[in-house]
Amino acid sequence: MANTTVNNIKRKNIIRYNNDLCLVLECQVRTPPNNASYCQMELRSLASGRVIPVRTNIGASFDVLENSIKQLELLYQADGNYVFSDAETFEEYPISAASLKDSEGFLVEGQTYDILFVEEKPITVNLPAAIEVKVTEAPPAVKGNTSGNAQKAVTIETGLTVMVPLFIAEGEVIRISTEDKSYLGRA
Numbered sequence: 557m558a559n560t561t562v563n564n565i566k567r568k569n570i571i572r573y574n575n576d577l578c579l580v581l582e583c584q585v586r587t588p589p590n591n592a593s594y595c596q597m598e599l600r601s602l603a604s605g606r607v608i609p610v611r612t613n614i615g616a617s618f619d620v621l622e623n624s625i626k627q628l629e630l631l632y633q634a635d636g637n638y639v640f641s642d643a644e645t646f647e648e649y650p651i652s653a654a655s656l657k658d659s660e661g662f663l664v665e666g667q668t669y670d671i672l673f674v675e676e677k678p679i680t681v682n683l684p685a686a687i688e689v690k691v692t693e694a695p696p697a698v699k700g701n702t703s704g705n706a707q708k709a710v711t712i713e714t715g716l717t718v719m720v721p722l723f724i725a726e727g728e729v730i731r732i733s734t735e736d737k738s739y740l741g742r743a
Contacts, residue, residue: 560620562595562612568682570602570674572619573610577602579655579680585614602679605654623674625682630665638663640671640678649678656680661716662687662734683734688743689713690729697722707739 562583565571569580578599587593597610628640628649637650649671653660659681663669670682693711707719710726718732720739729743 559617561617562597562614565597565618565620568672570621570623570672570679571599572621573599573608577621577674577679578608581607600655600657602655602674605652605657621674623672623679625670625672626678627668628671628678629668630663632665633663640669643668651678651680659683659734661712661714661737662689662732664689664714685735686731686733686740688729688731691720691724691726694720694724694726694728 563585565580565583567580567583571578571580578601580597581600582596582598584596585593586596593614595612595614595616597612599608599610600606601608626642628642631639631641631648633639633653636653638653638656640649640651641647642649651671656663662683663681664687667687671678672680672682689712691710692713695708695710697708706722708722709717710720710724711717712730712732716737718737718739720730724730731740731743732738733740
């Protein structure tokens with residue numbers, strides 16, 4: 557555990573704020589004209605999943621916690637938890653759905669994910685840049701609706717709705733960006 561000033565805090569760091577573990581979603585140092593610099597942060601409480609806006613002075617410091625990453629397979633979702641398993645030791649690790657709010661639409665059972673551990677406890681999922689998912693619901697393309705970049709909304713196996721080109725049909729496997737939920741191509 558290291559005490560770090562806000563200048564050195566990065567996105568996805570885990571810090572202790574008001575005796576609560578928080579994931580840093582945004583951390584920006586701002587310098588308005590004719591005023592002192594300040595830091596604007598957006599934190600997600602890992603216990604409750606609540607987003608907390610924080611505005612602090614530039615000299616403030618927080619405890620940044622040491623963390624590690626393990627590759628675990630998603631087994632199932634039950635009782636408000638996602639349960640992951642280590643392929644080597646078969647040990648199961650539950651993570652609350654509230655702390656995975658940003659990742660929920662991208663979690664597919666049977667896939668392997670990088671799980672962030674803080675103080676030997678699983679905290680959140682580090683998603684890859686893109687994932688491959690199966691289209692479960694796709695309306696047929698409307699004839700004549702092809703001028704420009706025509707798209708339609710489809711539902712993927714996680715329940716997330718994404719915009720894709722008209723030629724994508726039900727049952728196809730597509731690649732989508734985990735950053736902005738955009739269609740990247742067929743898998």
